[in-house]
Amino acid sequence: MRQAVKPVEGVSADFVDGLCGIVGPEHVLTDAAAMAGYLTDWTRQFSGGAIAVVRPSATEQVSRIVRLCGSAGVRIVPQGGNTGLAGGGIPSRDVPSIILSLKRMNAIRHFDEAGRTVVADAGVVLEALQTYVEARDLLFPLTFGAKGSCSIGGNLATNAGGSNVVRYGNTRELCLGVEAVLPDGSVFNGLTGLRKDNTGYDLKDLLIGSEGTLGIITAAVFKLFPKPLTRVTAFLSMASVEAAIRTLNRIQDRTGQSVEAFEYIPQPVLSAVEKAFPDLKSPLEGPVETGVLLEVGSSRVSDARTDDAGSTYLATELLAVLEELMETGDIVDAAIATSEQQRLVLWRMRESVLEAIMEYGASYHFDISLPLANISWFLQEMDAMAAELGFETLTIGHLGDGNLHYALVCADQDRWQTLPLDQAKTKAFELLTRLNGSFSAEHGIGQSKLDVMRMLKEPAQLDAMRAIKRALDPEGIMNPGRLVPGVE
Numbered sequence: 001m002r003q004a005v006k007p008v009e010g011v012s013a014d015f016v017d018g019l020c021g022i023v024g025p026e027h028v029l030t031d032a033a034a035m036a037g038y039l040t041d042w043t044r045q046f047s048g049g050a051i052a053v054v055r056p057s058a059t060e061q062v063s064r065i066v067r068l069c070g071s072a073g074v075r076i077v078p079q080g081g082n083t084g085l086a087g088g089g090i091p092s093r094d095v096p097s098i099i100l101s102l103k104r105m106n107a108i109r110h111f112d113e114a115g116r117t118v119v120a121d122a123g124v125v126l127e128a129l130q131t132y133v134e135a136r137d138l139l140f141p142l143t144f145g146a147k148g149s150c151s152i153g154g155n156l157a158t159n160a161g162g163s164n165v166v167r168y169g170n171t172r173e174l175c176l177g178v179e180a181v182l183p184d185g186s187v188f189n190g191l192t193g194l195r196k197d198n199t200g201y202d203l204k205d206l207l208i209g210s211e212g213t214l215g216i217i218t219a220a221v222f223k224l225f226p227k228p229l230t231r232v233t234a235f236l237s238m239a240s241v242e243a244a245i246r247t248l249n250r251i252q253d254r255t256g257q258s259v260e261a262f263e264y265i266p267q268p269v270l271s272a273v274e275k276a277f278p279d280l281k282s283p284l285e286g287p288v289e290t291g292v293l294l295e296v297g298s299s300r301v302s303d304a305r306t307d308d309a310g311s312t313y314l315a316t317e318l319l320a321v322l323e324e325l326m327e328t329g330d331i332v333d334a335a336i337a338t339s340e341q342q343r344l345v346l347w348r349m350r351e352s353v354l355e356a357i358m359e360y361g362a363s364y365h366f367d368i369s370l371p372l373a374n375i376s377w378f379l380q381e382m383d384a385m386a387a388e389l390g391f392e393t394l395t396i397g398h399l400g401d402g403n404l405h406y407a408l409v410c411a412d413q414d415r416w417q418t419l420p421l422d423q424a425k426t427k428a429f430e431l432l433t434r435l436n437g438s439f440s441a442e443h444g445i446g447q448s449k450l451d452v453m454r455m456l457k458e459p460a461q462l463d464a465m466r467a468i469k470r471a472l473d474p475e476g477i478m479n480p481g482r483l484v485p486g487v488e
């Protein structure tokens, strides 16, 4: 039974009844306990308020909700799995808003065997899509630690990246089209799955990465890939970041560009993971200077053929490269997973890193990208600066695509309060700008990086974004105050 809703200033008393009429009263949550999980983000850094959480089951319902909100002056914050790390899916308390949860829209609509595409509702959980596709002997390569709870709608809205971008690109590159409800309630149907369609501005590309500010993505069509027949997964200790990048390129050259993941995990992060999850230990003995989780994969039958010793051609080729690089000193030590179970442990170690850092103490996280040639330079200057200001650091990264997750940390919460975080941020962004980096690589802007967006994004680009926002959402009902600074 729905509880009585407190009247919200400026919002008609019939509004919630209208929502119930569209989705059914059991799918309109209004009491605080039921809404709590939707109103605080994964990091527990952001919390907000809403008139209701509304859970439609079909695009046509989303369209009616948007029209109703438009006429009532209520703002809409779309939400998928609520695993976003920029606070974009949490509404402000000071604006009358609803959360539109896509969780019930979780059907796989269509699998096209000939075209190797899949059409899925926005609320489908990433891991469920991976599993569905794998059962058809294909691969949907997007993957990262939150795969068990994030949704493909959220992945599109944030243009998520993850561990396999080095080979397959980010979510934008995997998507062939979207269906979306625009801020006036109209439905944009772009689910043809065509690989060529030059018929004007690409609305799909505007919606991808728009973090719910231009419309609600209700479904999408994705490209699928051959499933690797063989994989080799290894944990490497390298002499330096430069050595790691040389190693990446050498392996790419020798294995026909088959690097699927190249993840940076240095010793302090390994130690933090071991502390938080004692069963997850480094596979190498002794400290690791520059640790990398490497995975190569191939769907070529010739790469999957085994020799008399049971080693695949791909593994033999990789081992040869690793041995050469050990001789040059670029690689210090290596552990190769010899079973699927060992491979999964290595991945669990990688995917537990964020939780381990959160448990370590207080932290501030940069999600940045740099040209590969400048990464070592950035790390050296940034580490020195952070130490000088009294911070510890825990840095990981999707090194293969130039993305670092650089965290300033302090195990002691009280001491953290005394550290000059603003000064460290200013210096970090100056350094990043000097080295041609981006201040937001894959997590988006949401509410956490609006100040940086205002400060660092080129004025011409910001003006264009504001013009697009006003043109598509003149009443400003879609996720206000997020992503684009200076538009209400």
Ligand SMILES: Cc1cc2nc3c(=O)[nH]c(=O)nc-3n(C[C@H](O)[C@H](O)[C@H](O)COP(=O)(O)OP(=O)(O)OC[C@H]3O[C@@H](n4cnc5c(N)ncnc54)[C@H](O)[C@@H]3O)c2cc1C
Binding pocket: 042, 077, 078, 079, 080, 081, 082, 083, 084, 085, 087, 088, 089, 090, 102, 122, 143, 144, 145, 146, 149, 150, 151, 152, 153, 154, 155, 156, 157, 158, 159, 160, 161, 162, 163, 211, 212, 213, 215, 216, 217, 218, 354, 355, 442, 443, 446, 479, 482
């Ligand atoms: C442990 C962990 C590891 C992570 N690792 C990575 C990583 O490696 N790479 C990476 O890119 N991200 C990573 N993330 C961040 C996060 O998982 C991604 O941003 C993910 O894409 C968010 O999906 P979601 O469904 O949870 O979106 P939500 O958090 O629900 O929403 C995120 C944003 O998208 C909007 N939105 C959601 N659904 C829709 C929709 N259907 N239409 C329009 N707008 C919508 C929301 O309004 C919000 O602005 C990680 C998060 C965690 C907790």
